[in-house]
Amino acid sequence: MLGFKRLVGIFSEDLSxxxxxxxxxxxxxxxxxxxxEPSVVAIRQDRGPGGPKSIxxxxxxxxxxxxxxxxxxxxxxxxxxxxxxxxTVTEKMLQHFIHKVHEGRFFRPSPRVLICVPCxxxxxxxRAIKESAAGAGAREVYLIEEPMAAAIGAGMPVDEASGxxxxxxxxxxxxxxxxxxxxxxxxxxxxxGGDRFDEAIINYVxxxxxxxxxxxxxxxxxxxxxxxxxxxxxxxxxxxGRNLAQGVPRSFTLNSNEILEALQEPLSGIVSAVKxxxxxxxxxxxxxxxxxxxxxxxxxxLLRDLDRLLMEETGLPVVVADDPLTCVARGGGRALEMMxxxxxxxxxxxx
Amino acid sequence: MTETPESTESEPTATTADTAGVGARLREVRxxxxxxxxxxxxxxxxxxxxxxxxxxxxxxxxxAPIYVRGYVRAYARLLGLDEEELLxxxxxxxxxxxxxxxxxxxxxxALRSARMPWRLLGxxxxxxxxxxxxxxxxxxxxxxxxxxxDPEASTAGEVxxxxxxPVPSGSPRSEAxxxxxxxxxxxxxSDPRPAPGTPGRPESMPEPPPVxxxxxxxxxxxVAESPPAASAPVAPARPEVPPAxxxxxxxxxxxxxxxxxxxxxxxxxxxxxxxxxxxYQAGSEHRISGRPPLQVVLGNAAGVELTxxxxxxxxxxxxxxxxxxxxxx
Numbered sequence: 001m002l003g004f005k006r007l008v009g010i011f012s013e014d015l016s017x018x019x020x021x022x023x024x025x026x027x028x029x030x031x032x033x034x035x036x037e038p039s040v041v042a043i044r045q046d047r048g049p050g051g052p053k054s055i056x057x058x059x060x061x062x063x064x065x066x067x068x069x070x071x072x073x074x075x076x077x078x079x080x081x082x083x084x085x086x087x088t089v090t091e092k093m094l095q096h097f098i099h100k101v102h103e104g105r106f107f108r109p110s111p112r113v114l115i116c117v118p119c120x121x122x123x124x125x126x127r128a129i130k131e132s133a134a135g136a137g138a139r140e141v142y143l144i145e146e147p148m149a150a151a152i153g154a155g156m157p158v159d160e161a162s163g164x165x166x167x168x169x170x171x172x173x174x175x176x177x178x179x180x181x182x183x184x185x186x187x188x189x190x191x192x193g194g195d196r197f198d199e200a201i202i203n204y205v206x207x208x209x210x211x212x213x214x215x216x217x218x219x220x221x222x223x224x225x226x227x228x229x230x231x232x233x234x235x236x237x238x239x240x241g242r243n244l245a246q247g248v249p250r251s252f253t254l255n256s257n258e259i260l261e262a263l264q265e266p267l268s269g270i271v272s273a274v275k276x277x278x279x280x281x282x283x284x285x286x287x288x289x290x291x292x293x294x295x296x297x298x299x300x301x302l303l304r305d306l307d308r309l310l311m312e313e314t315g316l317p318v319v320v321a322d323d324p325l326t327c328v329a330r331g332g333g334r335a336l337e338m339m340x341x342x343x344x345x346x347x348x349x350x351x
Numbered sequence: 352m353t354e355t356p357e358s359t360e361s362e363p364t365a366t367t368a369d370t371a372g373v374g375a376r377l378r379e380v381r382x383x384x385x386x387x388x389x390x391x392x393x394x395x396x397x398x399x400x401x402x403x404x405x406x407x408x409x410x411x412x413x414x415a416p417i418y419v420r421g422y423v424r425a426y427a428r429l430l431g432l433d434e435e436e437l438l439x440x441x442x443x444x445x446x447x448x449x450x451x452x453x454x455x456x457x458x459x460x461a462l463r464s465a466r467m468p469w470r471l472l473g474x475x476x477x478x479x480x481x482x483x484x485x486x487x488x489x490x491x492x493x494x495x496x497x498x499x500x501d502p503e504a505s506t507a508g509e510v511x512x513x514x515x516x517p518v519p520s521g522s523p524r525s526e527a528x529x530x531x532x533x534x535x536x537x538x539x540x541s542d543p544r545p546a547p548g549t550p551g552r553p554e555s556m557p558e559p560p561p562v563x564x565x566x567x568x569x570x571x572x573x574v575a576e577s578p579p580a581a582s583a584p585v586a587p588a589r590p591e592v593p594p595a596x597x598x599x600x601x602x603x604x605x606x607x608x609x610x611x612x613x614x615x616x617x618x619x620x621x622x623x624x625x626x627x628x629x630x631y632q633a634g635s636e637h638r639i640s641g642r643p644p645l646q647v648v649l650g651n652a653a654g655v656e657l658t659x660x661x662x663x664x665x666x667x668x669x670x671x672x673x674x675x676x677x678x679x680x
Contacts, residue, residue: 155417291398292414293421307425317396319421 014112015101015138016332017094018149019129021079022171022194022299024059024093025329026101029337033326034101038063039171041093042075058096067214081191082118082146082173083125087132094136113138114332118173119145120189144335146170146328147177147187150297153331154321158182163285164292167274167310168328169300171195174270176277178285186280190273194300196266197222204262205241209252213241222303225256228267229305229312267306271313278314293317297327373423373437374408380430381406395425402426416441603640604679605660610635612654619646649675 018025019039026035037059044056056073057065065075078089102109113133117126126143133141150168151158158164158179168175171194177187198218205213213221217239225235235256243250274294278286293316296307301324311318321327381391388406392399404412405422413419420441427434608616610633618627620641627639633654649655652669659679669675 155415157415292418293396295417295421307421311396315396317418317422317425319418320424321417322420 013102014114014333014336015098016114016116016149016329016336017097017133018116018146018326018329018332019079019090019094020170020299020328021077021082021173023325024097025326026097027326027329027333028101029333033329035097036326037097039079039093040066040075040077041089042069042073043089044073046072055092055096058093063216066216080172082170082189082193083121084128084132087128090129091132091135094133098136098138110137110139112140112142112336114142114144114336116146116149116328116332117143118170118189119147119175119177119184119187120173120191142336142339144332145175145177145184145187146173147175148179148184149328149331149335150175150321151177151179151295151331152334153327153329154295154297154324156295163281163288165277165281165289165294167270167294167296167298167301169193169270169296169298169303169306170328171299174273174298174300176273178277178281178289180285180288185282185285186277188273188277188280190269192266192269192273193298194219194222196269197226197263197300197303200262200266201226201259204258205239205254206244208258209241210244211241211250211252212244213239217241221254221259225254226259226263227256227304228260228263229308230257230260231305263303267309271310274310274314278316290316293319296320297324299325373440374406376432376437377423377426377430378406380432384430391426391429394429395422397422604643604645605640606638606645606679607658608637608639609656609658610637610654611656612651614652614654615648615650616655617646617648621645643680645679647675647677647679 013028013031016027018027022039024035024037024039025033028034040062041058042056042062042065043053045051045053056062057075062075065073066077067075069075076086076089078084078086078093084090098109098111098113102111115129115133117129121129130141130143147166147168148158151164151166154166156164156166156179159182161181163185164179166175166177166179168177172191173189174192175187175189178185198215201218201221202213202215205211205218221237221239225237233256236253237255238251238253240249240251242248278289281289294310294314296310296318300306301320307318307320310316323330381388388402389399391397392402395402400412401422403409405419405426410419413422420438423437423441424434427437606618608627610631612633613630615630616627616637617625618639618641620626621644622642626641626645627637630650631637647657649657649666649669651671652666652673652675653671655666655675657664657666664679666675
């Protein structure tokens with residue numbers, strides 16, 4: 001069976017998967033990022049509770065259904081805080097994505113897969129990710145810690161004997177790590193990310209406007225007028241939500257300063273994680289970090305002026321990586337390539 | 352590690368050619384606005400030397416490209432310049448893999464059906480291979496094995512309480528004896544639903560004619576009619592089949608089971624062959640015959656009425672739902 005898998009593997013490409021809470025990205029060797037879809041699965045259950053379950057949609061389509069489903073469909077996000085919350089659904093989702101990447105192939109795909117895991121994840125959570133990838137048809141599964149992949153993907157000089165600090169802010173977690181000589185010197189993970197920003201916005205709007213908005217609306221607000229540092233211009237956005245007192249949908253206008261206020265709590269969590277990391281970093285490496293700066297990656301790094309906030313709070317230069325959303329997936333792909341070029345001993349990959 | 356060789360190869364040329372204007376442009380705008388390098392450095396939390404190196408496009412004093420791009424972006428923002436335009440002249444931090452290939456969302460395959468055909472096909476191929484093995488290889492082996500083991504095969508004709516059936520070829524006696532003797536093993540459960548697979552391999556595993564048991568005729572097909580049809584294709588292989596002389600011993604027991612409730616039933620004859628095994632429905636009736644001792648297991652003794660050679664067999668000692676295990680001599 002193993003030989004057979006290896007044979008079939010010739011027809012499958014090596015994948016690097018950034019299995020994120022909000023988005024799943026797949027990088028294929030030689031083809032770049034081929035898939036970038038929300039980690040959402042819509043499950044249809046007909047004939048009442050206990051009836052047969054089937055997958056109604058995965059990815060973008062399923063995300064459109066979030067919060068808008070009838071009784072027999074549930075749109076769920078199988079990952080929470082960067083780790084698997086629903087094993088079976090994650091496996092189905094991965095299977096779907098792997099097939100999508102290998103579309104039109106004659107053989108059933110059986111690729112080597114490298115998956116990024118949060119550095120704060122437990123053995124149990126890592127094992128769940130490995131098994132779910134194996135269940136989705138992977139021939140071999142490797143794990144790499146997210147900040148490492150993010151640093152490689154961002155193009156940081158991780159192999160040098162000098163400290164580089166990377167802050168990867170994803171949907172569910174924020175990971176901060178200091179890397180030197182291809183290894184992680186210090187890393188920590190806080191369960192704050194884009195999702196917490198959305199929640200904070202929802203709570204703020206409920207408290208101050210007495211109005212309930214959904215997750216998708218909160219995300220749209222964050223993308224359009226969200227910012228982490230007071231800027232010169234104030235942006236406004238009209239939103240609609242259900243007024244809790246009147247019970248009917250009402251529209252109202254939010255501005256970017258309000259959102260800044262709403263985001264204070266999660267942002268301060270991230271800032272303090274970075275400060276703790278700086279405190280814990282050995283002095284030589286800390287000096288390197290202070291000289292060159294911190295690199296921001298992850299989808300939430302796109303929050304306006306987040307680099308500015310961190311720069312002011314830490315007093316260090318802060319740089320946002322190019323295309324921060326795809327850094328982790330690209331870095332994983334590079335790690336796979338390097339593994340082939342020089343054997344598996346470049347990074348501390350878990351095979 | 353891969354980043355460094357790449358950057359050393361590609362950047363010197365890129366720096367001198369493309370980014371030559373970037374530093375000069377930054378310095379020009381800064382001087383125009385009357386800001387000193389020290390002030391810029393304080394704003395960006397950088398060293399003054401870094402700012403100077405940036406303005407002189409001196410790569411040797413600057414860190415990895417990713418940082419430089421970040422500094423240029425921040426600097427441009429500080430001066431109110433178009434950061435994208437300036438950055439476009441720099442190589443991206445990691446040049447090759449920034450490509451994004453989109454896939455149309457409507458091209459999503461149905462998750463369930465996606466892998467079905469291959470599974471199904473694989474299973475079918477496997478089944479066909481197994482069937483081929485069963486039809487072509489096993490019979491030969493079986494024949495060789497059995498003929499070698501029982502040289503006196505043809506002497507088994509003594510169980511002739513039923514007159515041999517008229518068969519077009521071969522020696523009638525041995526065939527008849529053989530067919531009857533093997534009977535319990537193959538068609539033992541004289542279940543109204545015959546096993547569907549049996550007619551499929553006639554020449555090797557001789558399908559015996561219907562159960563040669565006494566009445567009632569309603570259940571088993573009439574003995575007189577079927578034999579010619581049933582045995583005709585069977586004929587060629589018959590002589591080789593062993594007669595299993597062990598079966599030719601004492602009188603067979605006739606069992607009749609009537610089920611008032613669903614029950615698991617297992618009945619084995621003296622040779623350990625299964626005469627009746629399975630979960631049977633309430634209301635069904637089964638007739639079997641076999642050479643004693645018969646080992647009987649009734650999963651739900653209270654739901655079964657057993658008649659042995661026409662005499663009712665008492666199962667009253669068992670509670671409803673309890674299992675009865677006994678041996679009929």
